[in-house]
Amino acid sequence: MRGAFYQGTKRFGVGDSPPLPPKAGEVRINIAYGGICGTDVHIYMGHMDHRIKIPQVIGHEMSGTVAEVGEGVTEFKTGDKVIVRPLIPCGRCPACEAGHYTVCHHINVLGVDTPGCFQGSWTVPAETLHRLPDDIDLKLAAVIEPAAVGAHALRTGQITGEDYVVVIGAGPIGIMVALESKLKGARVLISEINPFRINVAQEFGMEVVNPKETDLPAYVLEKTGNAGADVVFEVTGLAPGAEMMTKLARSRARIVIVGIFAEPAPVDLGRIMWRELQVRGVRLYDAVDFETAIPLVAAKAVPWDKLISDVRPLERTQETFEEIERGANFMKVLLNCSD
Ligand SMILES: [Zn+2]
Ligand SMILES: [Zn+2]
Missing domain, CATH: 3.40.50.720 (NAD(P)-binding Rossmann-like Domain)
Structure with a gap:
């Protein structure tokens, strides 16, 4: 499978990104779409190199289907449509102890501090997953993360x-x-x-x-x-x-x-x-915000597709970030991670 690797300031390379078999408690997802967010643009500009292990696949807004589940995972099965809440709070700092997980002092943001979703396959802890309705359009599902914000x-x-x-x-x-x-x-x-x-x-x-x-x-x-x-x-x-x-x-x-x-x-x-x-x-989101956002987007009470300016293959990652840097008129651009 392919992945878009951040290789240093203003450089992406698309290359092989082999699927990682899920360990106990993990799930491997086949990514359908990845959404480009302002944070990804900051990474591209080189502002966040202290948090990235170059070369690294980035991206944290996505939709996909479960491909494989690791030992002990019972809540999800192959074929489930899912999105990831891309946060792993440490659970031990004063903020976490107070239940303020969004402002954890040592938060792990998937796609920043660890590899992200701009690839065909992504393996993550099961507790970061949210199940989607079976009939949801996976393109629209990629805007659930900003809806959770x-x-x-x-x-x-x-x-x-x-x-x-x-x-x-x-x-x-x-x-x-x-x-x-x-x-x-x-x-x-x-x-x-x-x-x-x-x-x-x-x-x-x-x-x-x-x-x-x-x-x-x-x-x-x-x-x-x-x-x-x-x-x-x-x-x-x-x-x-x-x-x-x-x-x-x-x-x-x-x-x-x-x-x-x-x-x-x-x-x-x-x-x-x-x-x-x-x-x-207000920063990031809690699990409850995804549970609020999922039915909102699934209900189609709003023409959410108007937020999606374009859908492009992973191969066009570099040129897309260059266009964004030049001030192109985009709301959300999605990368098609599945081919
Ligand atoms: Zn984002
Ligand atoms: Zn913490």
């Missing part, structure tokens, strides 16, 4: 059908957060400046405002009877989003930080005090 963000923001929600940033995760909030019955507004992403969000029927063209804080006040938003999700990880988020929030609003801030960004602490705002961080 969204589910965790909604859980942290305690979204209800009464809320007015603003999502700053309409990348794949921002779209997920917005769609899942809307499915909860909330009123949702997206803030986005990129025309391609504005268009995708509108294709999902979302209301979008470009804060470069519209006075966004004034617009939100107008829509909320002068109150402001009940919940603001910051999903850009950039300073303008951090500056905007406090301006949109009503008294005692929840602000949820979902975007990854590579650099510290200025935040209006005075406003947080004055309006008694609650700022909450």
Whole structure:
């Protein structure tokens, strides 16, 4: 079987990646599709070399079917459609002892700290698997992982059908957060400046405002009877989003930080005090978030396929990352790992 190996900054090579027979407690999966995520782009750019054992197959968003089960595995059988929750918390650090597995101090992210899913066959511990409905389209199943990030963000923001929600940033995760909030019955507004992403969000029927063209804080006040938003999700990880988020929030609003801030960004602490705002961080997901995301994607209440910009063979991994680096208009690109 084939695999896409990260070989160092901005280089992938596609080569043989022999299937690993599952040990006790493990499952070997035939991968159908692997989704390219922002983390993979960081790896490609060479930002995460301290965690990678070069050459290494990367990738952590996927769908597939069980090929073989190791000794002692009874919950899964050959042919089951599955996805992997690509995290192995250490179980011993203070965060794990408190049950905060998503922020484990020594977390093993499969596809980063150990080999990933951009290959035909992947062998992982059975406890990382989630079973999928038999009739699910495995292409759509590859977007369950970002949907689980969204589910965790909604859980942290305690979204209800009464809320007015603003999502700053309409990348794949921002779209997920917005769609899942809307499915909860909330009123949702997206803030986005990129025309391609504005268009995708509108294709999902979302209301979008470009804060470069519209006075966004004034617009939100107008829509909320002068109150402001009940919940603001910051999903850009950039300073303008951090500056905007406090301006949109009503008294005692929840602000949820979902975007990854590579650099510290200025935040209006005075406003947080004055309006008694609650700022909450959210990272990765727990098992419960996959159990929320799986039926959401399987139910087809939303045309999830609009999130998939293209499906490509593994051989095109290098050129796909080059296109992403050049700023190509993609939401999710899937790699077909099965041929
Ligand atoms: Zn990801
Ligand atoms: Zn831990």
